[in-house]
Amino acid sequence: MEQNELKVCLVQADVKWHDVDGNLQLIDGIIDQNAAGADLVVLPEMFTTGFSMEPEVLAEGMDGKAVRWITQKAQSAKVAIMGSVIVAENGSYYNRLLFAEPDGTLHTYDKRHLFRMGNEHNHYAGGDKRLVVSYKGWRICPLICYDLRFPVWSRNQNEYDLLIYIASWPAARSFPWRTLLLARAIENQCYVVGVNRVGVDGAGLTYSGDSAAISSRGEYLSSLAPSVAGAETVTLSMDDLLSFRKKFPVMLDGDRFHLLD
Template sequence: MAARNSFKVAAIQMNCELGNKKVNLERAYNLITKAVKQGAKLVVIPELFNTGYRTEEDDISLAETIPGETTNWMAEVSKELNITLVGCIMEQGKQKGLVYDTSIVTSTEGIVGTYRKTHLWDHENIRFTKGDNLPVFELEWGNLGMQICYEVGFPEGARTLALKGADIIVYPSAFGQARLYAWELATRARALENGCYVIAANRTGTEKGETVFGGHSRIINPKGEVLIQATQENDVIIAEIDINEVVQQRREIPYLRDLNRKLFM
């Protein structure tokens, strides 16, 4: 039998104050600290956690370079608390005026890598520029793939990451309450069909009196079972996962093995 490779992971569910990075970073830090006190080694925080989501009038001024203010903060938190941290911010592109919705992973060694959202939701197509790469990051406990929010509804991205070796796929999100039916089904489906863990960290709260976020952050095992789900604003959920379960599930239902790649690749 393979050696056990288990550890605790966390999803942070939080509300954000529009445009107020100081408040949002302090809130995130407090929630991350709670997760670490419960033993979490990998922590995922929501999409655009440092600025809030509906900042369209201020996207250019709030966007940051990488490395930059927030990614440096993430690296410092990772080092201080001895964790791997995933968060999502607006990234200022090298070309002036271009902004990306970008997920970042940091560890005790600093910035490990980034992923720019490739499928943009609705008016995000006006606000942001699409990414064009699906990287997988090799970490001490396994391989990490990143998607963002709306992309949970695109099985192609998760499947590509799984085929590249991802054991865990994370979804920092600002997913709307009106479409929670899609969130409920798609988060579980992405885990089951790829035999991987899914960590989906969503927003709560209401912005501009009309955008209501759905919460329901969750950690899902390779069988598509919800191990734990957040139930309140500014919540921390923890689950122990075992990478060996990825191996076992991919043997039990061998979707990746049986995929006829000639038809799709």
């Protein structure tokens, strides 16, 4: 069913290091307390473990605990939920985004751009297919963290209305995070939601969150404080998006291209 407004709950969590049960309990409570009336809940990257380079210890299959939890919670809470977890499949490990709908449908996206400065490319296999989910009349493209730095992979060719990045993006590089989220919204004439974690992980990295919802005009719609765990629901308007695209049709002059790899 199509709807003009989409209510998105941004969860800026302090993810517990390598504690799947603890994180599932934490997120479960956050959703119960904050997601009433929301259509979609957005969780950070690797929300069950933190951004870990130990997939041999932490990975689960598609029948694992986190996958079961996100599917069941979406159904019981009657809200779509998305976030990424460490998955083992066919002899490889993936930083896999899960998008669970309330009707039991589960979509997946494997992170394409692996963060080599954190050695991610030596522990995980990269994905090669972008995902666009049709949900309540909205076309949603979910991507992961380092993908934000690659505008070609993110480029909108009238394929989506909402671009979402989930992240474990360190505070030391918060300026690029905030700047690139704005750029992606403006250049793609879409809403952008970026959800990043806060706190300090087991590798000693500090995260400032800086989670945000941004309009296609480059206007901030959210008010989550940096470096503080919290959740906020933001309302996005399809009428506003389509009106702006009609009045200022930048995409009609966009370059057409195909990715070769």
